[in-house]
Amino acid sequence: MNPRDTVDPQVQPGLRAQDRAQDAVDRDLGVGETDDGPRDGAHSRRPDRRRGTLRATESLRWLWNQLTSMRTALVLLFALALAAVPGSLLPQRPTSPVRVAEYIAKNPQLGAFYNSIGLFDVFASAWFAAIYLLLFISLVGCIVPRIGLYLRGLRAQPPRTPRNLGRLPAHVALTSSDSAEDVLHRAEQVLRGRRFRVRRLDGSVSAERGYLRELGNLIFHVSLVFLLCGVAWGALFGYKGTTAVVEGQSFSNTLTQFDDFSSGGAFRAQQLVPFTVALDSFEAKFETGPVQRGAARLFKANVTTTVDGVTTDQALEVNQPLVLGDSTVHLVGHGYAVDVTVKDAAGDVAFSGPVILLPQDGNFMSVGVIKAPYARPDRMAFEALFLPTAVDNGGIGVSAFPDALNPQLLLNVWTGPPKEATGVPENVYSLDTTGLTQVTKDGKPLRFTLAPGEGFDVPGGGSITFNGWHRWVSLQVSSTPGLWLVFSSVLVAVAGLCLSLFVRPRRVWVRAAGDTVEVAGLDRTEGRGGLHEELLLVADGLGLAPDATVGARSEPGDPADHPETEANEGNA
Amino acid sequence: MAAEWSNLAMVTAVVVYLLALAAFAAEWASARRLEPAEAAVPVLVGSDGGTLGPDQAEQPAASAEVADRDARRQRRVEMFGRMGLALTVIAWALQLSGVVLRGVAAGRFPWGNMYEFVTAALLFVVTIYLVLAMRGFRWLGLPVVLLAVIGLGLAVTVLYVAVAPLVPALHSVWFVIHIVAAAVAGAAFNMGGLASILYLMKARAERREDVRGYLAKLPSSARIDELAYRFHAFAFPLWTFAIAAGAVWAEYAWGRFWGWDPKETWSLVTWVVYAGYLHARATAGWRGKRAAVVAIIGLACFWFNFVGINLLVSGLHSYAGI
Numbered sequence: 001m002n003p004r005d006t007v008d009p010q011v012q013p014g015l016r017a018q019d020r021a022q023d024a025v026d027r028d029l030g031v032g033e034t035d036d037g038p039r040d041g042a043h044s045r046r047p048d049r050r051r052g053t054l055r056a057t058e059s060l061r062w063l064w065n066q067l068t069s070m071r072t073a074l075v076l077l078f079a080l081a082l083a084a085v086p087g088s089l090l091p092q093r094p095t096s097p098v099r100v101a102e103y104i105a106k107n108p109q110l111g112a113f114y115n116s117i118g119l120f121d122v123f124a125s126a127w128f129a130a131i132y133l134l135l136f137i138s139l140v141g142c143i144v145p146r147i148g149l150y151l152r153g154l155r156a157q158p159p160r161t162p163r164n165l166g167r168l169p170a171h172v173a174l175t176s177s178d179s180a181e182d183v184l185h186r187a188e189q190v191l192r193g194r195r196f197r198v199r200r201l202d203g204s205v206s207a208e209r210g211y212l213r214e215l216g217n218l219i220f221h222v223s224l225v226f227l228l229c230g231v232a233w234g235a236l237f238g239y240k241g242t243t244a245v246v247e248g249q250s251f252s253n254t255l256t257q258f259d260d261f262s263s264g265g266a267f268r269a270q271q272l273v274p275f276t277v278a279l280d281s282f283e284a285k286f287e288t289g290p291v292q293r294g295a296a297r298l299f300k301a302n303v304t305t306t307v308d309g310v311t312t313d314q315a316l317e318v319n320q321p322l323v324l325g326d327s328t329v330h331l332v333g334h335g336y337a338v339d340v341t342v343k344d345a346a347g348d349v350a351f352s353g354p355v356i357l358l359p360q361d362g363n364f365m366s367v368g369v370i371k372a373p374y375a376r377p378d379r380m381a382f383e384a385l386f387l388p389t390a391v392d393n394g395g396i397g398v399s400a401f402p403d404a405l406n407p408q409l410l411l412n413v414w415t416g417p418p419k420e421a422t423g424v425p426e427n428v429y430s431l432d433t434t435g436l437t438q439v440t441k442d443g444k445p446l447r448f449t450l451a452p453g454e455g456f457d458v459p460g461g462g463s464i465t466f467n468g469w470h471r472w473v474s475l476q477v478s479s480t481p482g483l484w485l486v487f488s489s490v491l492v493a494v495a496g497l498c499l500s501l502f503v504r505p506r507r508v509w510v511r512a513a514g515d516t517v518e519v520a521g522l523d524r525t526e527g528r529g530g531l532h533e534e535l536l537l538v539a540d541g542l543g544l545a546p547d548a549t550v551g552a553r554s555e556p557g558d559p560a561d562h563p564e565t566e567a568n569e570g571n572a
Numbered sequence: 573m574a575a576e577w578s579n580l581a582m583v584t585a586v587v588v589y590l591l592a593l594a595a596f597a598a599e600w601a602s603a604r605r606l607e608p609a610e611a612a613v614p615v616l617v618g619s620d621g622g623t624l625g626p627d628q629a630e631q632p633a634a635s636a637e638v639a640d641r642d643a644r645r646q647r648r649v650e651m652f653g654r655m656g657l658a659l660t661v662i663a664w665a666l667q668l669s670g671v672v673l674r675g676v677a678a679g680r681f682p683w684g685n686m687y688e689f690v691t692a693a694l695l696f697v698v699t700i701y702l703v704l705a706m707r708g709f710r711w712l713g714l715p716v717v718l719l720a721v722i723g724l725g726l727a728v729t730v731l732y733v734a735v736a737p738l739v740p741a742l743h744s745v746w747f748v749i750h751i752v753a754a755a756v757a758g759a760a761f762n763m764g765g766l767a768s769i770l771y772l773m774k775a776r777a778e779r780r781e782d783v784r785g786y787l788a789k790l791p792s793s794a795r796i797d798e799l800a801y802r803f804h805a806f807a808f809p810l811w812t813f814a815i816a817a818g819a820v821w822a823e824y825a826w827g828r829f830w831g832w833d834p835k836e837t838w839s840l841v842t843w844v845v846y847a848g849y850l851h852a853r854a855t856a857g858w859r860g861k862r863a864a865v866v867a868i869i870g871l872a873c874f875w876f877n878f879v880g881i882n883l884l885v886s887g888l889h890s891y892a893g894i
Binding site for chain 2: 070071073074077078080081084085087088089092094095122123231240287289290291292295296297298299317318319320321328330332476478480483486487490491493494497498501502
């Protein structure tokens with residue numbers, strides 16, 4: 001077996017154009033007749049010239065050849081794998097900005113260095129983009145010439161019959177009393193019946209099968225390009241926003257209603273489909289048994305949606321997003337909100353309504369701030385800690401279960417003169433204590449605990465009542481326009497991959513001269529058995545019984561078979 | 573009830589795998605004393621014989637005694653091998669019932685946490701091995717059973733968690749599609765990785781022209797390499813599909829198909845390394861040894877993704893009970 005056929009680049013997933021071109025040359029020479037060294041990706045045959053002697057176009061060409069060579073592709077693949085690693089081991093800004101800040105605070109020097117080279121946002125960094133863009137350029141540069149070659153080769157005839165069929169890895173010699181013409185005619189029919197592409201030559205028949213392999217290979221690589229386009233499309237025109245909605249409240253799909261919003265460069269606010277989602281109720285159930293106590297078991301939001309004036313009652317669950325217009329609404333989180341009424345010293349209601357608290361742990365100990373900026377004479381603010389299932393843990397209240405079995409609201413109070421309305425946005429979840437003083441009792445900060453329905457009179461005027469609790473859900477509203485392209489390219493890519501890995505090209509020749517008939521075969525890929533068996537079936541189809549099976553000795557790919565392999569595999 | 577039976581079956585399976593491991597180890601150890609030519613008989617028959625000829629020629633009239641002794645040794649090797657295979661079949665049946673009963677006990681498919689995934693994925697590994705063993709690949713026994721013993725042993729001792737229902741995030745049809753694809757692909761990657769290791773061992777011995785003992789009983793390095801390639805060629809599209817199915821599921825559950833979650837990142841890293849393996853096989857200077865090393869790195873990435881990411885890094889794939 002010729003070494004280049006044991007590892008034939010044509011049928012490998014990542015064939016390079018030069019190999020394919022060389023393969024076309026092989027076809028003309030006839031397999032097994034040439035004995036030059038192994039083909040080396042792109043540049044083994046390039047004459048060594050000093051770089052200074054290259055003209056500009058030649059330099060560009062050289063660069064291009066380097067970039068599209070298999071070895072560069074390999075290096076880029078490994079670079080991509082390596083570059084992705086820090087993104088999984090270090091906290092990343094888009095997903096966990098708080099942990100990034102913590103990391104930098106803990107390791108000031110290292111953190112600053114990491115930050116400067118973008119290790120906290122690897123997947124948006126220039127060097128990561130450089131690697132995958134180079135990889136895709138390399139891919140395109142490799143695949144485009146090969147598509148041309150493939151199209152030209154679509155109707156190509158099988159190669160000429162090698163002179164010495166006995167050198168091929170599988171070979172059967174037969175004797176026939178029929179004329180050579182008859183045998184070859186039957187061979188054509190038999191091989192066509194076995195789905196080979198057949199070429200009749202003078203005194204022999206040449207047949208080949210498995211052309212779909214290269215097609216699958218090309219489809220796979222082209223699909224990857226489409227996949228990238230789909231991802232880019234979605235990133236450019238898509239948007240994603242999150243909002244927290246308390247039971248009984250609703251959300252309208254406009255920019256101002258989002259707590260958090262990001263969109264691609266080509267996104268326009270007019271794109272947002274007008275709809276509203278009203279959260280009627282949210283059911284959450286947690287494991288109460290001994291195993292995995294407290295683990296989530298059910299999240300179900302009952303919502304009323306309105307799109308184009310049509311109102312529908314729907315259920316929103318974790319794996320069942322709502323589709324509204326071109327947007328989808330996902331349930332991505334939940335928590336507790338406390339319904340409170342704050343009265344100022346004059347007895348007027350300064351604030352009333354639910355306040356969203358942020359969960360801090362798996363048992364939903366939640367914190368937040370209740371602000372009553374319009375309380376007079378002094379504005380008031382409360383730092384709130386909510387324990388859905390409060391238990392006493394050595395004097396410190398903690399929550400023992402995520403469901404609200406024993407809800408308690410722990411508060412402390414700040415008061416201060418009214419603040420001038422500046423219009424500067426404020427964080428609703430944290431308290432800026434500038435201009436405020438904490439209300440104390442006996443020299444210590446005043447703290448008090450409320451159960452639902454209870455109230456508390458603040459020393460110095462004002463009161464707060466804990467009316468009860470509600471759940472709130474975090475909704476993610478997003479639109480990713482290129483999604484269908486992404487998923488269909490992946491589907492096509494997998495199909496192409498299967499073709500390129502499972503279709504195994506094979507060549508079979510039948511030569512008839514006088515009363516001897518030779519049948520020989522060659523597998524053009526590794527990992528395939530049954531070549532000799534197929535030759536016997538062909539012989540059987542010809543109505544001939546083998547009298548000598550020279551090829552029986554072969555184990556495909558066994559170097560003992562063709563010692564030249566090792567010699568030729570060489571360094572490269 | 574079913575849960576207890578499942579645990580019992582799983583622990584018993586570990587014990588029987590240990591016995592099978594002992595039998596396979598005995599097979600390798602006893603083959604060590606076989607003469608190279610003799611050990612090579614099933615494999616290298618009919619090769620050009622140039623390298624093997626002299627050994628045989630030196631003793632043209634080997635005494636009947638020696639021949640008898642060698643035949644006995646040969647039989648002993650064979651006996652240990654068969655014993656190992658039989659024990660593996662028993663352990664496999666126990667493991668199968670353990671996995672099925674676990675599913676019955678939980679009232680769902682049994683791959684909802686790390687313990688269950690290990691037991692199910694290793695079941696696929698051993699299943700693949702047993703199918704192949706019937707077609708003449710019994711020689712993979714030692715590494716496969718070693719993997720099963722370590723994996724299942726750790727599963728029942730360290731990773732074990734009691735039966736529990738799933739968290740809402742896993743309530744999806746993709747729970748079956750995504751995880752089965754990942755488990756089968758993982759099983760094939762493991763088989764491919766083991767074959768690649770055997771290939772490196774055998775190729776090294778061949779290069780030093782020192783193929784002795786059990787290595788001589790293995791097929792030629794080229795054949796092992798081919799087998800490794802077949803495993804990887806089978807696993808790679810399936811792994812691609814598993815990632816794609818995961819992306820579809822992520823779009824449903826989390827509202828984005830790709831978010832660079834640590835698990836997603838490492839699946840991609842694994843994918844890229846195996847893509848590198850397939851390309852390396854087509855690149856001169858990378859075939860053979862280097863490609864095999866790339867495959868083993870790919871397997872290491874797979875394992876890190878499974879063990880390291882689950883235990884060290886918190887991400888969206890962290891579910892209750894590991």
